[in-house]
Amino acid sequence: SQKIEQNSEALNIQEGKTATLTCNYTNYSPAYLQWYRQDPGRGPVFLLLIRENEKEKRKERLKVTFDTTLKQSLFHITASQPADSATYLCALVAGGDDKIIFGKGTRLHILP
Amino acid sequence: GAGVSQSPSNKVTEKGKDVELRCDPISGHTALYWYRQSLGQGLEFLIYFQGNSAPDKSGLPSDRFSAERTGGSVSTLTIQRTQQEDSAVYLCASSLDRPETQYFGPGTRLLVL
Numbered sequence: 575s576q577k578i579e580q581n582s583e584a585l586n587i588q589e590g591k592t593a594t595l596t597c598n599y600t601n602y603s604p605a606y607l608q609w610y611r612q613d614p615g616r617g618p619v620f621l622l623l624i625r626e627n628e629k630e631k632r633k634e635r636l637k638v639t640f641d642t643t644l645k646q647s648l649f650h651i652t653a654s655q656p657a658d659s660a661t662y663l664c665a666l667v668a669g670g671d672d673k674i675i676f677g678k679g680t681r682l683h684i685l686p
Numbered sequence: 687g688a689g690v691s692q693s694p695s696n697k698v699t700e701k702g703k704d705v706e707l708r709c710d711p712i713s714g715h716t717a718l719y720w721y722r723q724s725l726g727q728g729l730e731f732l733i734y735f736q737g738n739s740a741p742d743k744s745g746l747p748s749d750r751f752s753a754e755r756t757g758g759s760v761s762t763l764t765i766q767r768t769q770q771e772d773s774a775v776y777l778c779a780s781s782l783d784r785p786e787t788q789y790f791g792p793g794t795r796l797l798v799l
Contacts, residue, residue: 606786617790676721
């Protein structure tokens with residue numbers, strides 16, 4: 575069956591360090607993969623999109639990698655800050671299909 | 687500019703009642719999605735509208751769920767004969783065309799007693 579898996583456990587990172595979140599998928603051939611941030615009581619907010627032919631994408635302190643051989647995406651936040659604490663969702667869109675499939679998300683806590 | 691809005695923000699209803707949830711997408715966005723998020727769970731796709739095409743209803747969990755989009759803008763998600771397991775946050779998102787960047791509304795928190 576098709577699955578998207580993110581770290582189910584909360585991730586605690588010391589302020590200033592790099593936080594790395596993982597998204598693994600099986601039985602998909604995604605055209606692209608997205609990362610969203612969700613704060614409690616709010617809808618998700620789009621952060622970054624990476625296409626199947628791209629290895630890496632950066633935006634300010636954020637970096638996303640996409641390895642279609644490993645079927646994995648890594649999401650990095652460098653110089654992390656307490657304000658980065660949130661749940662981060664991975665989502666993918668299969669080629670030719672406009673339906674987005676979301677992972678369950680990873681809760682990130684940046685400790686001051 | 688205005689983002690995606692949803693109403694009501696909270697809804698408490700009794701089991702067996704019907705509810706209507708509303709979504710106002712960003713003006714000009716042709717694609718509109720409904721999702722359901724239960725506590726501690728990811729977003730569950732429900733239905734997708736794209737322009738004048740027939741909607742993709744493949745995610746609707748039962749025939750008690752239906753949605754329409756009038757005039758290519760506002761959408762209403764209707765749940766008939768609500769059950770306690772329908773309790774969740776219902777999120778709406780819109781995008782300009784293909785779902786490359788989705789803009790989400792704040793959600794409607796539905797509680798079925």
